[in-house]
Amino acid sequence: MASFDHNPIVEMRNIEKHFGPVIALNGVSFDVRPGECHCLLGDNGAGKSTFIKTMSGVHKPTGGEIMFEGRPMSFDSPRDAMEAGIATVYQDLAMIPLMSVTRNFWMGREPVKRVGPFNFIDFKMANETTMAEMRRMGINLRSPDQAVGTLSGGERQTVAIARAVHFGAKVLILDEPTSALGVRQTANVLSTIDKVRKTGIGVVFITHNVRHAMAVGDRFTVLNRGKTLGTAQRGQITPEELQDMMAGGQEMVELEGSLGGTV
Amino acid sequence: MSDVNAVVDERVKQTSGLRKALIRPELGAIVGTIAVFAFFIVFAGDSGMFNAQGVLNWSTVSAQFVIIAVGACMLMIAGEFDLSVGSMIGFAGMSIAIMSVTLGWPVWIAILVTFAICIAIGALNGIIVVRTGLPSFIVTLAFLFILRGFTIFFPQLIERRTIIGGISDVAQGDWLAPVFGGKILGGLFVWLADLGLVDTFSRGTREGQPVVDGIPMLIVWALGLMILAHVVLTRTRFGNWVFAAGGDAQAARYVGVPVNRVKILMFMFTAFCATIFATCQVMEFGSAGADRGLLKEFEAIIAVVIGGALLTGGYGSVIGAALGALIFGVVQQGLFFAGVESSLFRVFLGVILLLAVILNTYIRRIITGER
Structure with missing residues (x-):
């Protein structure tokens, strides 16, 4: 399904981002190719939001390189990134309900x-x-x-995604599009992601839900404490392994045992 | 994965055309207007309120409210307030009077300079709000006092009084003054009088002339501003940005809407409307007083809210605001025609405000899916 023979549209190399004394990102590498869905997983505070804001032009990285279609690129504003073809759909800021x-x-x-x-x-x-x-x-x-306010949460996400696609996005970044949705709406958004991917757009899907990621992802990158723990292709990794990597391993195994493996 | 090809969502009820036509932001104001007219037709129908003179009387008062309500409406939809409108009216009138009477400048220069000063103050209001991120409520409250203070201070300093008259005399023959203080369609009323449709004076120096000698420019300005604002808001790209700026400034910025520019322009437009109000008033009365425009900011805001706008921005209608202003004018003058104690005006307004807002809140929930 994924087109690994293509060159990446966006390639982030060793991205570092410091906010004063806080090191939010400490060497993150990530790339998106046309027509694939690359899932970025991580627990709260892992640095997912900082990373996508760097990618979409909100933050300037402290260190590292951003390559866009093979050329080094530096975005000064979200508008710049948007013009280039990187569209971001934020979880809450997508639409005006009135x-x-x-x-x-x-x-x-x-x-x-x-x-x-x-x-x-x-x-x-x-x-x-x-x-x-x-x-x-x-x-x-x-x-x-x-009014957009009369639509369900999933439909609102879909309007935002359709808008990005219509205006010629090459890369679509989705910031936790499923985190506030019910089962049926989540399924709708996931199927939308699948449709978008098939049109040749590279999708970056940020989530902390392994099952949602497994449903549509072609590749999976796990972020933990500001670092990437590696990228795996579909079929090379099990949901349990992803879950462990996100949570940082050992204590999660114990927790999961006591909860009967439902997390 | 769900069936994404389902054509009809069984959870969405089909709505009838009538319901669709009724459910609109102006509904509360339309109902209020009908109620108010019905009330006065019953209680003041034979008092002369609905003959040519009477209609002109409450139309003129309503037009004053419309002019400031249109400005306040656009600004409120853009998500901001202007509490300095009333003080701006006093300030602009006094500015014209001082420049034309005391300083002896030609009236047209006094009017144009006053417009420039007032729009600049509007821009200053907007820039302070946008740059500091303070609520416009506070910033314009400060200007309410600053402008009113100057409006009392300058005439006292220069002329040792707080009312400056004699503007009618200096405005004689000026080319710009009639644009605000003049009347149009005088010939039409002479013709209507000849046909017997409009009464004529039966005694005095104006015997034989129609009792209504034309439509005041005030009404022309009110209609013009209302149509302009309505078209800009509902039909143009800029109008969409006004809604977006008030609906969610951050979401609008993410898609490249110049939110700050939109807000500052709306503050300037509000100041422009206030100055038109002031200029028409000064030309009509021939004088400027330091207490002119008192409480107008609240009357404008009330008219806008009756018209269905949301106090927090992003939603509203210029037509609704104009109807709100019409309700104001009709009630204020109608109580006089009906021979009711005029202090009851405020009671009536309070009640209408409450009822209209309750109805509007309900309608808005249906339209926007707010919960």
Whole structure:
């Protein structure tokens, strides 16, 4: 499924990030290739958020190299990264609930139609495109005018993903898209990730849920205490091993034993 | 994995067209407007409130409210407040009076310079709010006092009084003054009077002339601003940014909306509206007083809230705000026509405000899925 013969779109080499005396990232290497879903796993505080913010242009790394399509790159702002094709869907900051789906979808890039000396939003085209893109992701909206607040959490994530895909993302970073969702909605988001991957976009899927990662991941990288513990391909690693790496091993085994292996 | 091709979600009820047409942010204001008109048609229908003169009377008062409500509405949707609107009205009027009467400048220069000063103060309000991240409530409260203080201080320093008159005299023949203080369509009313549709004066020096001699520019400004603001808000890219800035500034910034610029521009627009209000008032009265515009900021905010806007930003309607302003004007003047003690105006307003806001909250929950 994954296209390992392709060169990485983004390659992060030995990334370090210090906040004052705190070393948040201490040499993290990570890459994404077109059409694959690369899962970044780690427990809370492992440095996942800092790492993706470095990748999406929010933070500048203290050390290390970012290669974008083979060339060294340095993003000054999230806008820069976005222009280059790195889109990030944040868990909570994706959408404005009071605004309609169409208005959210096109926010910041509204299509305009000239009428005399005035530029008006081309709502006909905007609505049709929004409906079509959402249908492609498997969601049938009642109406493009409906407020995003009336959608479920999973559908909101899907609007944000569809938006990123429509505007030509080459890499899609998803920050814990499933962490606040129910079982059915999670399944919907995972199937959306699968659809996006098949269009040739590289997906970075951040999660701390091993089962969600195993469902769609092609490769898995575990982050623990600001370091990568290595990258494994699908089929080379079991969910139990991933879980152990995330939690830091020994004490988790004991905990899991006492909980009957349900974590 | 779930069946993603399911076409109809059985959990989403089909909604009827009527319900869809009814469920809109302005519904509370529309219901309020109908209620208020029904009330006065019953209790003041024969008092002259609904003849040409009466209509012009409450339309003019409503138009004043509309002008400031439109500015306050746009700003509130962008997520900010301006409590300095009332003081700005007093300040702008006094500025025109001092420049034109005391300093003897041509009226058009006084008007243009005043617009420039007031819009600059609006921009300053916005820049302070955006740069410091302080609530606009506090920043503009400070300007409420600063501007009111200057409005009392300057005329006392220069003229030893707090009311400056004589503006009508210096405005004679000025080309810009009629844009704010003039009337249009005078000929139409003469024609309507000839047809017998509008009463004419039966005695005095103006015998034979129609009782209504034209539509005040104040009303023209109110309608113009309302239409402009409504179209910009609902049909343009900038309007979408206004909603986005107030809905969630951080989410808007992530997709490249220039949130700070939008907010500062809205503060400037509010100041612009306040200055239009002040200029029309000064041209109509021929004088400027240091206490003009008192409490106008709250009346503007109340009209906007009756109109369905959300105090925390990101949601609202200019048409709703204008209807809120219309309710204000009709109630204030209607109580006079109905012969009711005018202090009851405030009681009536309080009740209308409460009812409209309760209804609006309910409607908004349906539209936006808030819980």
